[in-house]
Amino acid sequence: MFTKVMVANRGEIAIRVFRTLREMGIRSVAVYSDTDRDALFVAHADEAYSLGPGLAAETYLDVGKLIAIAREAGVEAVHPGYGFLAENAGFARALAEAGIVWIGPPPDAIDAMGSKVRSRALMDAAGVPIVPGVTEPVADVDAAREVAERIGYPVAVKASSGGGGKGFRVALTPEALPDAFEGAIREGERFFADGTVYLERYLPEPRHVEIQIVADDHGACVWLGERDCSVQRRHQKLVEETPSPVVSDDLRRRMGEASVRAATAVGYRSAGTIEYLVSGEEFFFLEMNTRIQVEHTVTEMVTGLDLVREQIRIAAGEPLSVAQDEVRPRGHAFECRINAEDAEQRFLPSPALITAYREPAGPGVRVDSGVRAGSQIPEIYDPMVAKLVVWDVDRESARRRMLRALDEYVIEGPATLIPFHRWLLRQEEFIAGGALHAELNRMADAPTPLPPADGAAPAQAAPGDEAPEPAPQAERHFTAEVNGRRFAVALRYDPPAGGGGAGAPVPAPKKRAKRSAGGAAGAGGATNEVVTPMQGTVLRTLVEVGQQVEAGAVICIVEAMKMENEVAAHQGGTVKELRVADGQGVAVGEVLAIVE
Known part of the structure; x- marks a missing residue:
């Protein structure tokens, strides 16, 4: 059995693995980025080594740094957790070449199952049922149209190396296929460095x-x-x-x-x-x-x-x-x-x-x-x-x-x-x-209030009407004693800007501007500014200065915490200013565009 193991991950999964290592009498080694220097998981390990500054690509995804630390720490094995390099066959092979055990499946198995195209073919041969579709990559939109006509709409366009919802787009109609095809390729290239895609029949609500x-x-x-x-x-x-x-x-x-x-x-x-x-x-x-x-x-x-x-x-x-x-x-x-x-x-x-x-x-x-x-x-x-x-x-x-x-x-x-x-x-x-x-x-794709805490169905506004929208509130709990009886008191209040709600916010009604169901309005109806509701990075701008847009048209896509979020125009008009560019970082409330 091993005597020292490194966990090439962060957060709760790192702590989860550290706990089992401790129960097994195995010393644990953590790695951390500058962002995570004071994170709880670092203190749970017997030893901890810095990966330095930078985003994930320069820290938790840097195979060279990880192997150098593993050698310095004298570990016999590395557990990858999930996410990051957990399904990276190259990392597994690099560890083996360094004489370090990979706590995971053989690299060839990772390769075989990491490609959705190849894995579908393998499963079909092994007698495992697969969704009707193709077992080879689809080269372009024209080829995708031929496949879609053959297997029938709706179709799912999937990145071959995708996972976790990344590189997965659905085309309900032929008109929607080009956007779905290009979107799946874009996410496959961005998240997995692989723009290969394939098509299969989309099963609604399985x-x-x-x-x-x-x-x-x-x-x-x-x-x-x-x-x-x-x-x-x-x-x-x-x-x-x-x-x-x-x-x-x-x-x-x-x-x-x-x-x-x-x-x-x-x-x-x-x-x-x-x-x-x-x-x-x-x-x-x-x-x-x-x-x-x-x-x-x-x-x-x-x-x-x-x-x-x-x-x-x-x-x-x-x-x-x-x-x-x-x-x-x-x-x-x-x-x-x-x-x-x-x-x-x-x-x-x-x-x-x-x-x-x-x-x-x-x-x-x-x-x-x-x-x-x-x-x-x-x-x-x-x-x-x-x-x-x-x-x-x-x-x-x-x-x-x-x-x-x-x-x-x-x-x-x-x-x-x-x-x-x-x-x-x-x-x-x-x-x-x-x-x-x-x-x-509906909740994910069309901005609507969270239903009341008592489980009642949310009120549905008629098309074109203004609808009440709850405002996220913070909540603090206190106790009070009146005439010898103890009472629990919840104080609800609007949190400071950028703070967010508490563990149990209770909505308070307010009015929201009319908006289409296709995207999140970036500003109220009294302003021409389209603002971002989250901090993140502009992944892609979809409009140009001088362009005519309708209410609900997507202005740009902001990536935050590994998720793509569409920010839409709150009103129709002309794009007078575009204040951001692809790759630019933005803060909560920052103006992205002016639409008049």
Whole structure:
């Protein structure tokens, strides 16, 4: 077994791995950027080394720096966590050349499953069902039109190396295909340095269900049940649960056996996840994640296994600690992703200083986090603050436990998804096992108020009417004693500019300007200024000075916390000024353009 392991990652996943290393008696090594110098995960490691200043490309994605630190620290192995270089076969090979063990799958398996085009062909050959489409790259829009006509609309255009919703665009009609095709290429090149795309039939509102597998070097491969990840916005997961409320015992078995065939077909080793689209009793291969998943926690809660420990044991050459007939999932588990995002404002990221922080506790509650009071949520990394996980004997009991835990969770400073999760878990559709696809799409793509905390449906404004919109508010809790009786008091107030909401904001009504459903208005109707509602980087400007635009037309795309956000004109008119350029950093409220 190893004596010292480096974690090439940050935040809550780094702490998660450090904890298992400590339990196994293995010394841990952290790496950190200047931005993360005071981050909580750094203090959790036995040793920590600086990656210096810069964005992720110059720090956590710099293979040369990481290997140099690994050598200096004298580690025997590196765990990549998820994100960053977790599915980078080049990094795995570079570590092997340096004589350092990669705690993950073989590089050839990463390559095979990292290409969606190649993986589809491999899965088809292995007898794993795939979505109707092509198993080869599509060269241009004309070729894409031919494919789309053959498989039928709607179609999904996907970057071959994409993942996490990046490089995924949908064309509902032939007219929308060119924009979807070019958008998928652009995101593939930007996020994965690979503009290769392919097409497949788009399945409207399928369930997103994945199977966790673990495989060792001794010929054993075991599947550990499924996770339902259907509650998403913009193809980003929000809530995960196991078991799925829509998967029958027979479907579960067929998916598990198919997943073992998939892993065997590529010579897989370590923990991995096969993702499927499920419609009724049918399932179709979507992709394989050749790493530990964010939502591995719910599988751990129902099986009692430590999947990170299994990864480390496998990498050290040891056999799996469990056989297939010994896997006996028990009860039900949920995970809510606590992101620094404002669901009231199309899930815009909310980087800010955490001014107060208190985690929930009690039976069946687990929090994987990387923050504390005083932590800064930086805008250059993803928006995840923590993962709140609960277990109970059945789905309804687990749902109620999650609501109790959400009520206990206090995060002040940034806006978070805590109010959204409270609302979601009270919706009748969710209680019945539904995924609220339509409602989440509406919330993400058309600016609307977050529904009231009591779970009532949001008021719908008639087309063209002004509608009430809640203002994010901060909340502080106090106690008061009157005539010998103790009272809990919540003080709600408008937060300072740039601050965001508290852990449990309660909306206060205000008026908003008329806007189209296609984008976020950047300013009120009384001004000609289009402003950005978030801090970030201008990824692309879509208008020119002198251009005529309609209300709702996208002025530019601002990237913040790894998410692309469209900023739209609040009124029609002529673009008189364009004050930003591609690649420029912008602050909250900064003027992007003047439309008169």
